Amino acid sequence: xxxxxxxxxxxxxxxxxxxxxxxxxxxxxxxxxxxxxxxxxxxxxxxxxxxxxxxxxxxxxxxxxxxxxxxxxxxxxxxxxxxxxxxxxxxxxxxxxxxxxxxxxxxxxxxxxxxxxxxxxxxxxxxxxxxxxxxxx
Amino acid sequence: xxxxxxxxxxxxxxxxxxxxxxxxxxxxxxxxxxxxxxxxxxxxxxxxxxxxxxxxxxxxxxxxxxxxxxxxxxxxxxxxxxxxxxxxxxxxxxxxxxxxxxxxxxxxxxxxxxxxxxxxxxxxxxxxxxxxxxxxx
Amino acid sequence: xxxxxxxxxxxxxxxxxxxxxxxxxxxxxxxxxxxxxxxxxxxxxxxxxxxxxxxxxxxxxxxxxxxxxxxxxxxxxxxxxxxxxxxxxxxxxxxxxxxxxxxxxxxxxxxxxxxxxxxxxxxxxxxxxxxxxxxxx
Amino acid sequence: xxxxxxxxxxxxxxxxxxxxxxxxxxxxxxxxxxxxxxxxxxxxxxxxxxxxxxxxxxxxxxxxxxxxxxxxxxxxxxxxxxxxxxxxxxxxxxxxxxxxxxxxxxxxxxxxxxxxxxxxxxxxxxxxxxxxxxxxx
Numbered sequence: 001x002x003x004x005x006x007x008x009x010x011x012x013x014x015x016x017x018x019x020x021x022x023x024x025x026x027x028x029x030x031x032x033x034x035x036x037x038x039x040x041x042x043x044x045x046x047x048x049x050x051x052x053x054x055x056x057x058x059x060x061x062x063x064x065x066x067x068x069x070x071x072x073x074x075x076x077x078x079x080x081x082x083x084x085x086x087x088x089x090x091x092x093x094x095x096x097x098x099x100x101x102x103x104x105x106x107x108x109x110x111x112x113x114x115x116x117x118x119x120x121x122x123x124x125x126x127x128x129x130x131x132x133x134x135x136x137x
Numbered sequence: 138x139x140x141x142x143x144x145x146x147x148x149x150x151x152x153x154x155x156x157x158x159x160x161x162x163x164x165x166x167x168x169x170x171x172x173x174x175x176x177x178x179x180x181x182x183x184x185x186x187x188x189x190x191x192x193x194x195x196x197x198x199x200x201x202x203x204x205x206x207x208x209x210x211x212x213x214x215x216x217x218x219x220x221x222x223x224x225x226x227x228x229x230x231x232x233x234x235x236x237x238x239x240x241x242x243x244x245x246x247x248x249x250x251x252x253x254x255x256x257x258x259x260x261x262x263x264x265x266x267x268x269x270x271x272x273x274x
Numbered sequence: 275x276x277x278x279x280x281x282x283x284x285x286x287x288x289x290x291x292x293x294x295x296x297x298x299x300x301x302x303x304x305x306x307x308x309x310x311x312x313x314x315x316x317x318x319x320x321x322x323x324x325x326x327x328x329x330x331x332x333x334x335x336x337x338x339x340x341x342x343x344x345x346x347x348x349x350x351x352x353x354x355x356x357x358x359x360x361x362x363x364x365x366x367x368x369x370x371x372x373x374x375x376x377x378x379x380x381x382x383x384x385x386x387x388x389x390x391x392x393x394x395x396x397x398x399x400x401x402x403x404x405x406x407x408x409x410x411x
Numbered sequence: 412x413x414x415x416x417x418x419x420x421x422x423x424x425x426x427x428x429x430x431x432x433x434x435x436x437x438x439x440x441x442x443x444x445x446x447x448x449x450x451x452x453x454x455x456x457x458x459x460x461x462x463x464x465x466x467x468x469x470x471x472x473x474x475x476x477x478x479x480x481x482x483x484x485x486x487x488x489x490x491x492x493x494x495x496x497x498x499x500x501x502x503x504x505x506x507x508x509x510x511x512x513x514x515x516x517x518x519x520x521x522x523x524x525x526x527x528x529x530x531x532x533x534x535x536x537x538x539x540x541x542x543x544x545x546x547x548x
Contacts, residue, residue, distance in 0.1 A: 005456055006453060006456050009453075010453060017417075034309070035186065035307075035309025035311065035460070037454070037460045038452060038463050040452065040453055040454070042450070042451055043449060044417050045416055045417050049446070061187070063186070064187025065185050065186075065187045083210060083213075084213070084223045084232065085230075087224065087228055088191050088194060088228065088230065089191075090190075090364075143291075143318050146316075147316060175317060175326050177316055177317070178312060179284060180312060180313050182279055186311045310460060335461070338459060338461025340459065355506060355529065356506050356530065357505055357506055358484070358504065358505040359465070362504065364464075366461070
């Protein structure tokens with residue numbers, strides 16, 4: 001029933017580590033299944049300890065709403081339509097670095113969360129992980 | 138003592154599902170009693186998983202203050218009179234989609250929480266659920 | 275991707291309510307999907323308020339381990355092999371009334387949690403809900 | 412400062428997956444550093460979803476006390492010297508499957524948590540992960 005194999009998840013995290021090394025940042029990288037349950041995780045040496053939880057929660061957030069976490073961030077600002085949504089579901093992350101993975105048929109395969117650099121770097125690495133999952137699928 | 142029967146709650150959630158289908162969204166719909174305790178819940182197929190918790194917390198929030206969650210959102214903004222109230226009561230929701238249900242005599246019957254669309258869609262469905270409860274009462 | 279439709283979940287909870295009425299108890303009945311996410315819930319009038327959380331956690335427990343909660347209870351006793359397991363996963367229930375639902379091909383469809391009577395009554399109703407899901411599948 | 416490299420952690424989890432396959436169980440395998448912070452995690456396809464949290468907490472437990480989780484289980488029984496210790500530190504696990512990793516000089520390198528089989532199977536796989544870390548060091 002699982003749409004995302006352990007092998008694919010591990011390979012994709014490895015691709016994320018390679019991309020992180022290429023752009024010179026130390027990352028925490030998480031992959032969860034479509035239900036938000038953790039499949040694979042790596043913390044690179046020297047990555048921020050506080051980014052473990054952020055990477056895990058970014059992946060969870062993207063899975064629970066099938067949306068990039070950056071989108072949640074846009075609509076949850078003070079005065080925005082879902083201000084405070086980050087306090088639901090035992091904590092969401094409302095800035096970039098979490099991406100859902102959807103195949104060409106529209107099936108949700110899971111999602112990815114990356115934390116350790118700035119938001120642009122986190123997103124760049126998350127995109128590399130997503131691409132590796134899609135390519136292997 | 139209960140002013141809101143299980144049958145009425147179930148019928149009202151069904152009315153909310155019908156309204157959701159009519160406007161083309163996949164919703165999570167919760168009805169709680171006047172004490173904030175869950176009575177009835179349905180998640181439509183394809184609705185966001187993260188909206189389960191939001192629908193439950195919207196209904197709880199509306200019950201605990203006998204106010205629409207949108208009102209809580211207005212007064213909990215930065216600089217507002219109850220800034221941060223969403224961190225009380227094990228988590229409240231501070232945007233629209235939660236509505237209290239009060240009969241013509243002013244009795245609180247319970248409340249409704251809906252999540253799965255945008256805030257306007259959530260509110261539209263919540264209003265349909267409230268109307269079904271009032272009509273059955 | 276969902277193996278358990280909203281319609282089936284709702285019909286099955288209704289079957290559980292009928293069984294509860296037949297044996298003369300007021301129940302809380304929850305159905306979750308294979309990932310442990312809530313699909314459908316009803317509390318019968320007069321059912322214990324404290325059983326809402328128990329029914330929800332029984333369903334979650336059965337989903338997370340694809341085991342009846344009574345089995346978790348057997349092995350988590352003091353001196354038992356997994357003593358204290360109920361404190362993981364934000365709280366599990368370690369007595370009967372939660373049952374996984376598996377189809378003939380071995381696919382996990384979801385699980386059921388019932389609370390409101392004694393453990394034998396809870397289990398009787400949970401079995402009725404499981405049978406209704408399997409029959410509709 | 413880190414005594415346990417990401418490469419070693421990933422290799423060791425891979426050794427644990429191989430051992431799990433050899434004994435025919437689907438495991439969740441976590442490796443944390445000496446501070447208890449997650450380094451590497453894999454969930455094998457078909458492993459219990461509820462074992463994600465248990466594997467993570469076993470590794471954390473073993474790291475926080477530099478003790479096998481089975482030892483915590485022995486001393487936390489009713490009437491035992493640290494009865495209830497599992498409720499500290501946001502949740503510990505008090506049965507086997509978590510092991511600290513200490514090198515020949517007595518340096519704590521980190522710890523390992525495995526969940527998915529019975530306690531003996533979990534311990535067998537955890538030992539394989541520990542051995543792989545020590546061998547790579």
